[in-house]
Amino acid sequence: MAATIKDVARACGVHVSTVSRTFSAPHLVNPATRTRVLAAADDLGYRPNRAARALTTGRTYNMGLIVADIANPFFPPLIKAAQAQARGRDYHVFVADTDEDPRVEEELIRTFAKQVDGVLLCSPRLSNKMIERLAEDVPFVVVNRRIKGMPAVLMNVAQGTKLALDHLAALGHHRIALVSGPIGSWTSNEMQGAAAEAVGLDLVFFGPNQPTEGGGLAVAPEVAACGASAVLAYNDLLALGLIEGLSAMEIGVPDQISVIGFDDILPGRLNRPKLTTVAMPAAAAGRMAVDLLLQSGGEGATVTLDTDLIVRESTGRAP
Amino acid sequence: MAATIKDVARACGVHVSTVSRTFSAPHLVNPATRTRVLAAADDLGYRPNRAARALTTGRTYNMGLIVADIANPFFPPLIKAAQAQARGRDYHVFVADTDEDPRVEEELIRTFAKQVDGVLLCSPRLSNKMIERLAEDVPFVVVNRRIKGMPAVLMNVAQGTKLALDHLAALGHHRIALVSGPIGSWTSNEMQGAAAEAVGLDLVFFGPNQPTEGGGLAVAPEVAACGASAVLAYNDLLALGLIEGLSAMEIGVPDQISVIGFDDILPGRLNRPKLTTVAMPAAAAGRMAVDLLLQSGGEGATVTLDTDLIVRESTGRAP
DNA sequence: TTTGATCTGGCAACCGTTTGCATGGGAGGA
DNA sequence: TCCTCCCATGCAAACGGTTGCCAGATCAAA
Numbered sequence: 001m002a003a004t005i006k007d008v009a010r011a012c013g014v015h016v017s018t019v020s021r022t023f024s025a026p027h028l029v030n031p032a033t034r035t036r037v038l039a040a041a042d043d044l045g046y047r048p049n050r051a052a053r054a055l056t057t058g059r060t061y062n063m064g065l066i067v068a069d070i071a072n073p074f075f076p077p078l079i080k081a082a083q084a085q086a087r088g089r090d091y092h093v094f095v096a097d098t099d100e101d102p103r104v105e106e107e108l109i110r111t112f113a114k115q116v117d118g119v120l121l122c123s124p125r126l127s128n129k130m131i132e133r134l135a136e137d138v139p140f141v142v143v144n145r146r147i148k149g150m151p152a153v154l155m156n157v158a159q160g161t162k163l164a165l166d167h168l169a170a171l172g173h174h175r176i177a178l179v180s181g182p183i184g185s186w187t188s189n190e191m192q193g194a195a196a197e198a199v200g201l202d203l204v205f206f207g208p209n210q211p212t213e214g215g216g217l218a219v220a221p222e223v224a225a226c227g228a229s230a231v232l233a234y235n236d237l238l239a240l241g242l243i244e245g246l247s248a249m250e251i252g253v254p255d256q257i258s259v260i261g262f263d264d265i266l267p268g269r270l271n272r273p274k275l276t277t278v279a280m281p282a283a284a285a286g287r288m289a290v291d292l293l294l295q296s297g298g299e300g301a302t303v304t305l306d307t308d309l310i311v312r313e314s315t316g317r318a319p
Numbered sequence: 320m321a322a323t324i325k326d327v328a329r330a331c332g333v334h335v336s337t338v339s340r341t342f343s344a345p346h347l348v349n350p351a352t353r354t355r356v357l358a359a360a361d362d363l364g365y366r367p368n369r370a371a372r373a374l375t376t377g378r379t380y381n382m383g384l385i386v387a388d389i390a391n392p393f394f395p396p397l398i399k400a401a402q403a404q405a406r407g408r409d410y411h412v413f414v415a416d417t418d419e420d421p422r423v424e425e426e427l428i429r430t431f432a433k434q435v436d437g438v439l440l441c442s443p444r445l446s447n448k449m450i451e452r453l454a455e456d457v458p459f460v461v462v463n464r465r466i467k468g469m470p471a472v473l474m475n476v477a478q479g480t481k482l483a484l485d486h487l488a489a490l491g492h493h494r495i496a497l498v499s500g501p502i503g504s505w506t507s508n509e510m511q512g513a514a515a516e517a518v519g520l521d522l523v524f525f526g527p528n529q530p531t532e533g534g535g536l537a538v539a540p541e542v543a544a545c546g547a548s549a550v551l552a553y554n555d556l557l558a559l560g561l562i563e564g565l566s567a568m569e570i571g572v573p574d575q576i577s578v579i580g581f582d583d584i585l586p587g588r589l590n591r592p593k594l595t596t597v598a599m600p601a602a603a604a605g606r607m608a609v610d611l612l613l614q615s616g617g618e619g620a621t622v623t624l625d626t627d628l629i630v631r632e633s634t635g636r637a638p
Numbered sequence: 639t640t641t642g643a644t645c646t647g648g649c650a651a652c653c654g655t656t657t658g659c660a661t662g663g664g665a666g667g668a
Numbered sequence: 669t670c671c672t673c674c675c676a677t678g679c680a681a682a683c684g685g686t687t688g689c690c691a692g693a694t695c696a697a698a
Contacts, residue, residue, distance in 0.1 A: 002433075004653090004655090015678050018676085024655090055682095056656045076389045115381075271586075343686070
């Protein structure tokens with residue numbers, strides 16, 4: 001059994017409250033006593049039980065971070081940035097993965113609710129209504145979702161979509177396939193909305209799709225058949241799968257079809273052809289989300305981060 | 320404020336202990352009462368506070384999972400498998416990332432200690448001695464590390480190394496570069512040990528290296544200069560970076576140099592050339608680790624999982 | 639009816655820690 | 669020398685639950 005505050009108190013003939021104060025309000029205890037307590041604590045290997053502490057203080061110094069799919073390389077940089085930022089604020093971040101399943105997402109939020117001071121909800125698949133209800137149990141910061149009155153970190157997807165479309169138009173593309181993401185994704189909606197506003201382009205929509213390599217592989221035939229000379233995909237994973245599927249059909253990228261993704265994940269940089277993509281500031285988003293959670297007592301500040309077009313090898317002139 | 324057990328008790332004129340039992344030992348309470356309590360609880364949106372419960376029961380129904388680097392695609396499948404397995408056992412898994420830093424690793428373990436029932440320690444960078452000491456605070460299952468008396472999930476790296484080396488030998492390679500991983504990695508040691516036993520091969524060792532794409536990029540020049548016609552890399556990320564670096568030097572893979580990695584991560588399957596690799600059963604390891612933690616009361620069972628050579632495009636006949 | 643077994647639910651202690659309040663002693667000022 | 673005031677510490681009640689023990693009620697068997 002690990003040593004408790006009582007063991008320490010007994011060990012140096014002092015009341016538990018004194019031991020408690022030695023750790024949580026050192027200035028209230030006599031330096032001599034403090035040294036004695038610290039020594040005894042160290043000797044017994046005592047460390048305050050954070051869960052018990054949280055029971056009275058109401059603060060756990062933990063926060064939860066929920067993502068749709070850890071296996072999507074988009075998330076790790078966001079996660080790492082959030083953890084680093086939190087560490088600097090004396091907080092810890094626990095991560096959980098919903099497997100793109102809204103039910104799992106809900107359950108995880110409920111589990112987190114009492115064990116953390118707040119939850120960073122990244123690219124949620126839950127409905128706004130549901131999220132608002134759950135927000136009664138625990139403070140949220142949502143990433144990639146706009147919900148009124150709730151702090152949010154947004155990426156400027158509309159702007160990125162425009163950059164991508166402009167790039168394609170400049171290369172002479174006219175008929176463009178828009179391969180969207182999963183249902184319930186704000187990002188996907190933003191993208192479609194922004195694309196629909198583009199003038200002079202002939203857009204073909206495909207969706208919803210799994211935001212994975214497999215999803216890309218699966219739509220490849222349809223995309224190939226639709227007569228588009230360029231594709232804008234919901235994310236890089238989808239784009240990568242698409243390229244894979246197209247090349248299996250002997251369709252060259254970018255010679256016959258140009259492909260643009262979103263996110264700027266590592267595999268996109270290693271792939272041949274290297275993927276042209278709209279870079280999402282994932283790390284910055286992770287940091288911002290942490291700060292927003294810590295600052296706002298649930299106040300609805302919204303931060304929007306700009307995106308960036310990175311032209312590499314998967315886009316070229318229209319045939 | 321969220322509803323507590325007291326609110327529910329008051330709401331249906333019953334003692335808190337009855338409410339408590341309704342949730343944790345339903346058979347002890349009269350069906351009629353139970354229905355009443357459940358209704359009131361539902362009405363107030365009451366959910367038992369797991370942290371408070373843990374205080375008396377000593378069980379949190381949470382477990383921690385610590386990895387060196389979430390951004391390494393090797394881990395996500397392991398994490399997802401562990402979470403899924405745990406979910407089936409009514410447990411939740413919280414993930415944390417150490418950034419390959421032993422100090423962060425230690426701190427995370429201490430943080431987890433009182434908030435989880437056990438920790439899955441994946442590819443630790445801490446010393447055996449340190450891990451043994453920390454094991455007094457919280458039960459562990461280590462993955463990819465052998466520590467006496469501690470439950471472990473091992474991957475048969477030695478066997479995988481042998482498979483890889485045999486494959487290369489069969490292709491006519493003789494001088495082979497072995498690019499190892501970070502200090503403190505059991506896997507890296509295993510690999511070196513197994514390689515050293517191979518007869519008839521001329522091995523050149525490089526290391527330690529960061530187990531990332533950057534690490535591979537960095538050693539590429541040395542590897543190119545050492546005269547080896549094939550490389551066995553600590554992991555796929557390293558191998559991918561290596562291929563990247565070599566191709567930047569106009570050295571063709573596999574025409575001039577063959578490359579084999581370890582892990583079988585997704586980017587390796589998308590890369591051109593597709594990476595030949597020793598597949599590690601990451602998902603199985605995640606599941607096993609969870610089961611081991613739940614079964615053993617800390618008993619030192621060890622499970623070893625076999626690895627598998629997957630020949631793709633990055634290996635070919637020696638020039 | 640008595641006896642005893644079986645249910646049901648209340649009581650209160652406990653888990654490890656924090657914190658408002660009370661207390662005792664010593665220092666400093668008058 | 670006496671009166672304040674402050675400092676350091678103790679006391680005890682919380683926080684949100686669980687659980688061993690006990691008592692009253694119910695019911696069947698004798």
